[in-house]
Amino acid sequence: MTAYRIIQEALTNALRHGDGGTARVTVRYAGHALRVEILSTGPSVLTGTAPSATGGSPPPAARPRGEGTGRGLLGLRERVAVYGGELDARRRLGGGFRVRARIPLDRP
Numbered sequence: 001m002t003a004y005r006i007i008q009e010a011l012t013n014a015l016r017h018g019d020g021g022t023a024r025v026t027v028r029y030a031g032h033a034l035r036v037e038i039l040s041t042g043p044s045v046l047t048g049t050a051p052s053a054t055g056g057s058p059p060p061a062a063r064p065r066g067e068g069t070g071r072g073l074l075g076l077r078e079r080v081a082v083y084g085g086e087l088d089a090r091r092r093l094g095g096g097f098r099v100r101a102r103i104p105l106d107r108p
Contacts, residue, residue: 002079002103003027003036006087009072010099014040021096033085034103044095076101 007025014023021041028035073089080087085103092098 002083003034003101005079006036006076006099006101007038009076010038010040010089010097013072014038014042014097018042018096032105034105036099036101036103038099039092040096042096044093046093
């Protein structure tokens with residue numbers, strides 16, 4: 001259920017802030033842990049514009065759409081920590097956002 005919530009929150013954030021970009025979800029089992037990664041495209045941290053898939057001019061930077069509480073990722077970090085796992089969420093320099101989590105399958 002925790003992996004599901006991580007993916008749900010990351011995709012919701014990508015939809016809300018991604019300016020029409022794409023997202024890729026990877027889930028894998030490795031070393032007695034579940035690893036989840038969500039990579040989304042969106043405005044660049046460096047230029048404020050999204051990379052263009054067609055080679056033309058990039059679309060304008062994303063405008064905030066609705067203000068959230070900003071606690072979704074914090075809540076996920078706390079949820080993952082209960083199981084002894086880690087969650088890392090940050091902007092990608094080339095644009096978009098990355099969320100990675102490792103959730104141990106053996107309880108601490």
